[in-house]
Amino acid sequence: MVNLIASHIVKPAKPIPTKVMFLSECDQRKPITHANSVHFYKPESPELLKDATEVLKDSLSEALVEFYPLAGRLYQKDGSRVELQCNSMGALLFEAQSELKIEDFGDFCPTPQIRALIPPIDYNNTPLHEVPLLLVQITRLACGGVSLGVAASHIIVDGQSWFHFFPEWAKIARGEKSDDKPFLDRTIFRQYEHDHPSATAPKSQYSDFFPLPVLIGQSSSLEERKKSTNCAMLKLSKDQIEQIKNKANYQDLMIHKTNNQRPFSRFVAVSAHIWKCLSKARMHNPDQETVLYVSVDFRNRLKPPLPGRYFGNAVLPVPARAIVGDLQSRPLSYASSKIKEAIENVTDEYARSYLVCMKNIPEVSSNRYFHTVGCPQGLFLGNPNLLVTSWVGLGLYKAHFGWGNEIFMTPGSNVICVVSWG
Known part of the structure; x- marks a missing residue:
């Protein structure tokens, strides 16, 4: 081939x-x-x-x-x-x-x-x-x-x-x-990777270091890791995305206005929709706990911010946690609020404390995070959990090598869940 x-x-x-x-x-x-x-x-x-x-x-x-x-x-x-x-x-x-x-x-x-x-x-x-x-x-x-x-x-x-x-x-x-x-x-x-008076985020925030939920009836995710994975590319139109966003915001519209809060973004609403649908498709027990990780870029959340064009990793996976029964019985705004809260947790204090916590871990292999089954080590983000990341805003179609613009770009493997829209 x-x-x-x-x-x-x-x-x-x-x-x-x-x-x-x-x-x-x-x-x-x-x-x-x-x-x-x-x-x-x-x-x-x-x-x-x-x-x-x-x-x-x-x-x-x-x-x-x-x-x-x-x-x-x-x-x-x-x-x-x-x-x-x-x-x-x-x-x-x-x-x-x-x-x-x-x-x-x-x-x-x-x-x-x-x-x-x-x-x-x-x-x-x-x-x-x-x-x-x-x-x-x-x-x-x-x-x-x-x-x-x-x-x-x-x-x-x-x-x-x-x-x-x-x-x-x-x-x-x-x-x-x-x-x-x-x-x-x-x-x-190094100026961020040390404890100081402003790094006051309580350790309880670091649920991303704790054992992730496993399927009810299983003591670990080892069996799930052995399963093969399938990949699907679901295309959402602009109108469909707006419908999902409006649905997420409709129930909380008065709350947003009263508290002067920003409505749920497209990313949050679509991620919440995926979370609900996936837990339903997986036929989870209503008492099953599930975690949705969101990748948050914290370059501009640090004080002072990282220099422009910092070349390296500055992304923090933060967890939104819920019980499947609540995800299914409550409106889309419930899942959306969980995700929005997780993202808003990433402040300067939170990011600094995260770095301190990581620095104090003597063995990092168990804390490296992976997105697919078949991974023998690291945090397992498969059933009943998932990770969602967005490539929106990364400038995906700006690589013109002299042959004309790209006609399409796609992830090469199914290691991540990409939420994107036109």
Whole structure:
């Protein structure tokens, strides 16, 4: 279906600082896997793709000068923590070709066909320090188009950081100057990772560290982890989203007005709707406890805020908890209020205390969070729990490499639940 033709190690075009780079506790909690996505292009003329591989190689080499952490490698430390060695080992670029056309990928749901467009990574048989932190695969398709599959270490970047790098790389590929430089000094987190008078959030807030609810009748989630997962891409129209938002806000309309509160956002309302529907589809016992995690970017919630274009992880998973019977019997505003409250909990004090708490955990492997079954360690976010994250606002369609704009972008695997709308 997809044939790999060649691979290339791409190193920074100029000498970069050789050093061990500090990783924050927020970085350390990320899984030692890669976040991935696939971008599809169909240029007006095949000639635009004639030198596509060379353009990608040269521009990536230039981009890695400023974004040099992506050219390094991770090394294991005590307590399952890792360290980042900026050693210019480079990114890995694959060339591939396929007899498939863009139209053959249907609704672009992360199927085995889509996953074949992602650079292959053998986590089981490759030492950690030999795994590139950035992998790219350009696949030439039969329709004259191409796909660009990318995989970036979750420990090195979050969504904001990745979608800062990706368009800047594309800008260089178009022959333009990249002038939006990243802020790379992660030691800035040290000023937040200590206890101080303002870090007063009680430890009871940290329910995300406590054992997550398991299915009634089970003592652990081990059996659930063994099950295979299915993926579906559900498309909601603008009108459908507005209906869900209005439904969530209708019951609490007078409360919002009386207390001068902001109505539930689209993200909160749709997430609440998913939470209710999923617990119903899973046929949970009414007494079953369930947790919905929301990924919250806290760059601007810290005081002082992190510098603009901070390059690293600054996302905190916060839990909303409920009993299934309450989710099902109460209006959508109930689930929405739980989620909104969880998000609003992320203040400067909460984020600082979270970092302190993480720093005091001697073994982090059990606190790394994962989103799929089949994960032998870490917090299990499968049945009866889930994690919802939004890619809205990340600038998903700004990677123009000189072949025209993307016609579609999709997650490369079903490791996350993405809430998005047009």
